[in-house]
Amino acid sequence: MRLIDITNSYPHLVAQQLAHTDTNYIKVYSLGSTTVIYTRAASHDELLFTNDKRNIKDAEIAFALDKLAHVAFADVNVIHGDKLAEVSLATEEF
Numbered sequence: 229m230r231l232i233d234i235t236n237s238y239p240h241l242v243a244q245q246l247a248h249t250d251t252n253y254i255k256v257y258s259l260g261s262t263t264v265i266y267t268r269a270a271s272h273d274e275l276l277f278t279n280d281k282r283n284i285k286d287a288e289i290a291f292a293l294d295k296l297a298h299v300a301f302a303d304v305n306v307i308h309g310d311k312l313a314e315v316s317l318a319t320e321e322f
Contacts, residue, residue, distance in 0.1 A: 229291045231257040231264065241265075257292070264292050270319070273297060277313040284313040 235242060235256045245251045245267060253268035262284060265276040275292060277284040290301035297317060307314045 234258045259288055262288050266296050273317045275315045279311050
């Protein structure tokens with residue numbers, strides 16, 4: 229698996245997140261057919277995984293957590309939805 233930075237392809241999303249939330253850092257990555265949106269705020273970090281065709285695999289979440297946040301999959305609570313998943317990390321967990 230490889231994470232490819234595709235942030236420049238989403239200028240409207242980046243501008244909206246920075247203007248209307250407490251986010252101070254945002255990156256968008258491609259993980260094959262899965263898109264990963266990684267945001268940082270003063271009190272927490274979030275990873276949002278989306279895929280238009282299928283549900284998100286735990287292996288994808290574990291890979292992104294390791295590469296982006298240096299956190300083990302077993303140490304987080306993942307919220308799964310239909311074709312999406314979300315992980316929220318309190319800053320003090322780092």
